[in-house]
Each structure stands twice: as structure tokens, then as C-alpha cells.
Amino acid sequence: MTETYGFTLLVAGTDVQTDEALNALAEAGCDDATVGSSGGVQHLDFDREASSYLAAVLSAVDDVETAVPGVRVVRVLPDEYVTLAEIAQRTGRTRESVRLLSIGERGPGGFPPPAARGAERNKLWRWVEVASWFASALGEPVHQAPPPAHRAANALLDLRASTAELDRAELSRVRHELGSLVRRVALIEMASPASLDAKDARWSHADSV
Amino acid sequence: MLTPSELNQQFSSPADRAAAQAELQRLGAFLREVVAAASGTAPVPGWLAAELQKPLRGHREPPGERLARYHTVFRDELQAIDDTLSSESQNRLDDDSLRAARYLARRLLATLLDCPPREVSQRLPATPS
Secondary structure (H helix, E strand, C coil), X not given: CCEEEEEEEEEEECCCCXXXXXXXXHHCCCCCEEEEEECCEEEEEEEEEECCHHHHHHHHHHHHHHHCCCEEEEEEECCCEECHHHHHHHHCCCHHHHHHHHCCCCCCCCCCXXXXXXXHHHCEEEHHHHHXXXXXXXXXXXXXXXXXXXXXXXXXXHHHHHHCCCCHHHHHHHHXXXXXXXXXXXXXXXXXXXXXXXXXXXXXXXXXX | CCCHHHHHXXXXXXXXXXXXXXXXXXXXXXXXXXXXXXXXXXXXXXXXXXXXXXXXXXXXXXXXHHHHXXXXXXXXXXXXXXXXXXXXXXXXXXXXXXXXXXXXXXXXXXXXXCCCHHHHHHHCCCCCC
């Protein structure tokens, strides 16, 4: 079963607005995207049909980068990082209300920690975490909150981009950590009831042959 | 019995978490015995030999063949449990991984013993061989 997922890819590198690039994008299956630029940043706005959000995003990244040599997808929008003021706007609360929630002086506590901490005024939070907290802690689902997979998509893009800047020792360390991460992901994937039911069926089927 | 929702349920206390870790270590030790026996690196322990003698869903199958087939079908899952039990992984085991590993271990043994996951602990001896 598929659904249509809306998201924006920010791209760097080759110009994707030439006739040649636009034709190549269309031929690669990106006819579900609108290409544009804003403030010197190129973007593709997708409405993509896929089995999941992550499948939609990753297939779009693959299609774009395959179609136009030299182009690199650098981020998936909507913006992942938000200020208190933006959280207030997106949740329909006052900035003071959100500030009190964020420091545990209002609400049940457990507000996600900031993802980046500058001066008090410049703290940033991950929108996915904040939206999830509003839904689980306050029972206030936030409309148009990106799914958890949004964060995974950007993490994959960030990791890919950062490896070009690392030295050999750092790359080795990253590879080690990725190995742990891959094992963790595999474990959780294997432990899904659906996966185990399928294996049990294989076991039972083989038994009856 | 662990249900899919319990895979995501937070541990209620450090003691709850410690109990889950202890259960994983116990079940994992039995699974390591299964793997060792299937690989021929250790003799088949008594508890496993007794289980393999029992008919599985009405079918009789030579114990050795059944053990080898189990090892083949669930090789990746058994390896994942073994990896999780390694000392390095144990020290860094986050809650999601711990819940997943315990669920996986229970399900693997339930399949081998042909019983519901909630009965696995009672069907096994107190300690591995």
C-alpha cells in the first residue's frame, strides 16, 4: 500500500534548472517534483508516492543524484531545527508558555533537550522530537509534524556529507560506530513480530514438507 | 507474554531493566548452547536433547536434522543474540535494543520448544548446562 508524501530536497552542486537537467530529472522519475531556487539555494518540492516516508525520500534522493551528475542532496525539509518562537507558532501557544514547558515549570516535564545551545535566545530544538513530545506528553498532536523517519533521512545525508571532511583516524572511528549502529538496527528489525512470524512460517512450512 | 506493544514500553524502574537484562542473559545462554550443539562445537545438552525428541506439531523428525534446520532458518537471529551478549554490546545496550533482544530471544526459544513465548522460562531448566 502506498501513500503520497510531501517534502523538499535542498541540493548543491550542478544547476538543476537548465533545460537539460529538467529533462533528465523528468526522465529519472522526478516528474512528481517542482524545481526552484530561493535565496541562491536550489530545491525540489516533491509529492511522491511510496510505501513509506523514508522510501519516498531516499528514492527521490537517488533519482535526483542519478539524473544530474554533480548534484548532491544536502537536506530534507521541513526545517528540522526550531527556536522557541517557532515552536510557539507551530503549536499555537505563546512563547512564554513554550519556555515554561521547556524548563519543566509547566506540564509533565521531560521536554526534549535542545539540539544546539547558544545563548538562551538562540537555543534550537529538533522539531521531530518536540512534536512527538507534544503528542505523547500533552496529548496534542501537531499537524504536519514530520514523521520520525525525517530525522533519519537528514542524519544519513549529514553523515554522507561529513565523511568527506574526516581524516583517516576519524573515518575509522565512524566505521566502527556504524558497525555498532548497523547491528543495533538489524536487531530491532529482526525482533519485529512481522519478521519473526515470517520466519516461523518458513520453519513450519519446511517442517511439514 | 511480550506483545508488540511491550516492545516499545519503557522500563518502569532500574530494577525492571535489570530484570530484563538478567532474563536476556539467561535465555541467551540457552541459545548459545543451541548454536554450539548445532555447530558441533559442544555436545547437545540434556534439556535440548529431550526437546528434540518430542514431535513438532505432530511431525517426527530426526533430532539432528531438526536442530540443523533450526540453525539454518534462524542463523541471523541467533547471531544477533550472540552479538548482543558480547561484553562490549552488553555495556552499551540501550533500552530499545534490550527490549528487542529479549523479545527475540523469547521468540526464538518458543519456536524451538514449540510453546508460547510466556512459557519459555518454565520449559527451560533453571540454568544452562
